[in-house]
Amino acid sequence: MGSHGPRARRLRLLAAAVADRSGTTGAAARPAHDGLRGRLDLHHLSARRVGRDANRWTPRRHVWQEAGARITLFALALGTLIGAIATSLPMMIVARLIQGMGGAIFPLSFGIIRDVLPREKVASSIALISGLLGIGGGLGIVLAGPILETLSYHWLFWIPFVVTLGAAVIAVVAIPESEIRAKGDIHWLGAALLSTWLTALLLAVSESSKWGWGSTKTVGLIAGSLVVAAWWVVAELKSEHPLVDMRMMRLPGVWTTNLAAILLGFGMYSGFVLIPQFVQTPTSTGYGFGATVTQSGLFLVPTTITMLICSNIGGRLSTVVGSKVPLVVGAIVTTLGFVVLVFTSAKWEVYLASALMGVGIGFAFAALANLIVEAVPSHQTGVASGMNTVVRTIGGAIGAEVAATILAANVKGLYPDKHGYTVTFLVCTLVLLVGVGASLLVPRRSSRDAHVSGLPAMASE
Known part of the structure; x- marks a missing residue:
């Protein structure tokens, strides 16, 4: 039911509910809330990394992609049930x-x-998947x-369980098989090292507001x-079959x-x-609106x-002018959304900022996925897009x-006082301004190279 940002939002609701059950309220509830949410988020993100690399676990890559999509959905349904x-x-x-x-479902998708799809439909289809993430x-x-x-x-789990189980059944029936095959194998040392450094980094980031950024831990x-x-x-x-091809990276x-993704993720996910x-x-602070949990969600509609x-729209732009243009436009518009938040003092300004963020994220995230797909050979699509999502997630976690530390x-x-939010x-x-600069560094590809020939102009088979 959503990308990392909204998912983190539900985690905060869950953590708040559990902290409330423990009898802590107000400022005293913050350590329990942050600690619980950090632990849940850390385990969740670590497992997401393993899942995204699972398409390397079989010599018949595309057989795994179709079977992997089904298995992934059933695993997600099982976890949601638990x-x-x-x-x-x-x-x-x-x-x-x-x-x-x-x-793993998005890189596999x-x-x-x-x-499977005709080359001229790839960009718009990937953009549609990104749009469904928004829904x-x-x-x-x-x-x-x-x-x-x-x-x-x-019930934050029961409802998604029904939806996910239905999606898994549809995947079994509807996902077609492909004739494309590519050899591959898993690099166990690479998998262990990747999981180790990601876990250490995410643990440090998730607990930084409690430990302090300068603490020994x-x-x-x-x-x-x-x-x-x-x-x-x-x-x-050194590996003959690396988990992630460093030459590709x-x-x-x-x-x-990936640089643009981590910077944009920092700002974009923070908004959620x-x-x-x-x-x-509360309005008694002089700046808040005293919205309930339900009302606060409406501000992100x-x-x-x-x-x-x-x-x-971004997917269509990618087929006409290339994916770099919607990426740059998305980064700029999202930045404008946060500029509005810096000076906000009325509800309509928050709604305006929310709309600008949606425009920017819609353009940028669809473009990020397409740019990665366009830049690598077809057999590296899953790994490359998975790593792009990971660096975006790391940026979001840091953001x-x-x-939280500033507040x-x-x-x-x-x-927190109004100054804390302004800062x-x-x-x-x-x-995000630095992210705009990073998006300008992305090599421009013609729409013909990216969406007609289907051959990566910046990578060779």
């Missing part, structure tokens, strides 16, 4: 681990689209509040993750797109967290609607925790 019946934190962590494997995310944001208020947090974990990441790169370069069309918190702040519309440093009483929105704006 979450629905969970009554303890360890059980919830198990549920999130299994759910995290659902992260992009690979299937590229292999699912929007539904998750809007529905999570009323579900939590009127039912219980268990945070610095040690980040330093350790960098050392293991360097070891991982060396191991992958060095392609101009890949590394520039900051806007609901901002509008829920414009994001959902414009994201859906603009992802489809959310940087925002925590500006708490007066039970809530946070300004930091996101500056990072």
Whole structure:
């Protein structure tokens, strides 16, 4: 029911519900809330990384892509079912681990689209998938509040379970087989090292607001993750069958797109967290709107609607002028959305910022997926798009925790003051401006090269 940003929003609702059950409220609830959400998010993201690389686990790549899509959906349904019946934190962590494997569905989908559909329809189809992410995310944001208020947090899992199980059944019936085959094997050392450095990095980031960015734990974990990441790169370069081809990652069309993804993810995902918190702040603070959990979700409805519309428009633009143009446009428009938030003082301004964010995310995320698909050979589509999603997720995780740190440093009483939010929105704006610059570095490809010939102009088979 959505991408990482909306999913993180539901995690916060879940963490808040559990913290509330423990009897903590207001500022005292923050450590319990952040610690629980960080642990759930960490296990979930770690499993997503494993799931995205699963399409390397068989010599017959495309057979795995179709079977993998079905297995992934059933695994996601199983994890969601366990979450629905969970009554303890360890059980919830198990549920999130299994759910995290659902992260493989999008790289697998992009690979299937590229292999099965006519080349001229690839860009628009990938953009449509990105748009559906917006729909699912929007539904998750809007529905999570009323579900939590009127039912219980268990229903945050029961409803997605029914939807996911239905999608899995449809996948069994509807996904066609492809004649494309490519040999491959799993590099176990690479998988272990990748999981290790990602886990260390995400743990440091997720706990930074509690430990402090300068604490021994945070610095040690980040330093350790960098050392293991360097070891991982060396191991992958030496392997005959690397989990992630480092030569592919060095392609101009890949590394520039990933750089743009991590910077845009920092700002874009932060909006999903900051806007609901901002509008829920009581009016007694002098700046908040006192919105309920349900009402705060409505402030992101414009994001959902414009994201859906603009992802489809972005896909059409990609076929006409190439994918770089919608990426740059999306980065600029999202930046403008945060500029509005810096100066916001009325509800309509928040709605305007929300709409601008949706336009920007719709253009940019569809373009990011297409740029990666265009830049690599067909047999590397799943791995390349999976890594792009991972770096985007890392950017989002860092952005959310940087925002939390700034707000925590500006708490007066039970809530952050207006200055804290202004600084946070300004930091996101500056990072997004750097993201605009990164998007300009992405090599331009003609629409003919990208969507008619189907051959990656910046990579060779």
